[in-house]
Amino acid sequence: MRHQKKGATMYLLLVFVLQALWVSLCHATQHYPASWGHYDVCKSQVYAEDRLAWHYMACQPEATDMTNYLTVSLDPPNITCGDPPEMYCALENPYMCNNECDADTEELAHPPELMFDSEGRNPTTFWQSTSWKKYPKPLQVNITLSWNKTIELTDDIVLTFESGRPEQLVLEKSLDYGRTWQPYQFYASDCLDAFTMEPKAVHQLTPSTMLEIICTEAYSTGYVWKYDKTVRFEIKDRFALLAGPRLHNMASLYGQLDTTKNLRDFFTLTDLRIRLLRPATGATMVDENNLSRYFYAISDIKVQGRYPE
Numbered sequence: 001m002r003h004q005k006k007g008a009t010m011y012l013l014l015v016f017v018l019q020a021l022w023v024s025l026c027h028a029t030q031h032y033p034a035s036w037g038h039y040d041v042c043k044s045q046v047y048a049e050d051r052l053a054w055h056y057m058a059c060q061p062e063a064t065d066m067t068n069y070l071t072v073s074l075d076p077p078n079i080t081c082g083d084p085p086e087m088y089c090a091l092e093n094p095y096m097c098n099n100e101c102d103a104d105t106e107e108l109a110h111p112p113e114l115m116f117d118s119e120g121r122n123p124t125t126f127w128q129s130t131s132w133k134k135y136p137k138p139l140q141v142n143i144t145l146s147w148n149k150t151i152e153l154t155d156d157i158v159l160t161f162e163s164g165r166p167e168q169l170v171l172e173k174s175l176d177y178g179r180t181w182q183p184y185q186f187y188a189s190d191c192l193d194a195f196t197m198e199p200k201a202v203h204q205l206t207p208s209t210m211l212e213i214i215c216t217e218a219y220s221t222g223y224v225w226k227y228d229k230t231v232r233f234e235i236k237d238r239f240a241l242l243a244g245p246r247l248h249n250m251a252s253l254y255g256q257l258d259t260t261k262n263l264r265d266f267f268t269l270t271d272l273r274i275r276l277l278r279p280a281t282g283a284t285m286v287d288e289n290n291l292s293r294y295f296y297a298i299s300d301i302k303v304q305g306r307y308p309e
Contacts, residue, residue, distance in 0.1 A: 063154040066147065066303040067116045074112055075142040081128045081295070082109055088131060089292045091164050091282050097292060101128055112143075115298045126162040126299035131292045132279060141296060143274040145303070146178065153267045155304035157233040163297035164280025167220050168194045171233055174271040181273060185233050186215035189283065202237040210241045211266050221283065229299075235267065272303065 074080065081088075082103030089097035102108040110128035117125055132139040157171070169187040174180060188194035197215035205212060219231040236247065243253040257264045279294045287293060 062306055063304045064306060066151055066305045067145075067301060070116075070145045070147050070303075072112050072115070073144045073146070075144070079129050079141050080111060081130050086131060087292060088128075088295060089290055091280055091293050094287060094290045094293055110297070115143075115301050124162060124299050126297045128162070128297040129276075129295050132286075132294035133291050135286060135288060135291050135294070138277065139279055139294065139296075141276040143276070143298075144178065145272040145274075145301070147270055148177070150175075150268055150270055150308055151305040152264075152308055153235050153269070153303070153305045156235045156237075156302075157272070158300075158302040159231040159274065159298060160300040160302075161229045161231065161297060162299040163295055164282065165219055165229065165231055166276050166279055166296065167281060168278035169220070169231065170275040170277065172273040172275060173269040174273070175265060175269060178271045183213050184272075185213065187217075187220050187231060188215060189217060189220040191215035191217055194277075202234045205238070205241060207241045210238050211262065268308070274301075 080103070081101035085100060085102040085104075085108075087097050088099040088101065089095070090099075100108050101110055103111075110126055112127050114125040115127045129139070129141055166187070167189045171184040171187070172181045173184050174182070186195045186197060191197045191199040195215050199217045200212075200214040201216060201218060202214070205214070239247060239250075239253055242256055243249045247253075257267070276296050279296055281294060
């Protein structure tokens with residue numbers, strides 16, 4: 001009889017424990033759904049009031065190399081070098097003219113797809129434009145990257161130039177598959193002269209001005225390209241205005257991205273356009289007797305992002 005009472009007590013105790021667990025689970029499910037608006041929910045254990053507790057937050061999107069999924073087009077379409085074959089000279093040395101581009105010879109051709117192939121090859125592979133042989137008519141190229149769907153940027157856009165970095169460049173985006181375009185950032189060796197804009201750096205922005213379109217002179221001056229060939233659109237520096245300097249508060253950032261449409265739209269696009277407006281000249285007068293020194297060449301383009309859910 002005593003064993004029966006003990007068994008009944010243990011059974012009732014187990015029922016109460018399971019009931020308490022079920023209520024707790026329902027409560028947690030009620031307050032912390034599987035998704036948080038636009039993003040999945042992640043959780044981590046943190047210490048709160050001398051005990052471990054779950055901290056729920058919007059997940060940081062998983063990034064991938066979006067250049068694996070794009071199509072590229074150039075305007076004008078015949079702007080790639082090699083047809084007819086052409087010799088090029090070094091910008092810093094007008095007498096060093098030993099670089100040939102020939103579209104019919106694989107080793108000497110520089111088609112657009114070489115902007116997206118694997119880096120680290122020796123010699124470096126790159127796309128290259130024709131030279132500025134029609135000077136003083138502007139040498140301008142539009143490079144359009146299209147995904148045919150919406151993507152969210154999660155890291156800096158990085159362009160790596162094999163030539164000198166352009167003295168004037170505009171990065172543009174489209175949210176409607178190329179029907180309309182908005183500027184993302186302006187780049188120039190002289191922002192006032194090129195775009196009638198005061199030069200500014202991203203670190204001068206604030207949370208209230210983080211969507212401002214700026215012109216920067218940081219990537220367009222002199223012979224710096226010999227040591228740093230990259231041009232960046234600083235996504236992470238803008239993220240840091242809301243998430244902190246080390247991006248330690250991504251939950252706050254993604255929470256605001258989810259609830260503020262113009263903020264989320266700023267980092268979202270269907271197409272990206274690189275407008276090359278003026279090639280590097282070495283910050284000197286254009287040498288009209290040797291226009292083979294002036295051209296564009298890009299060895300790599302990096303675009304990190306994700307497809308929205």
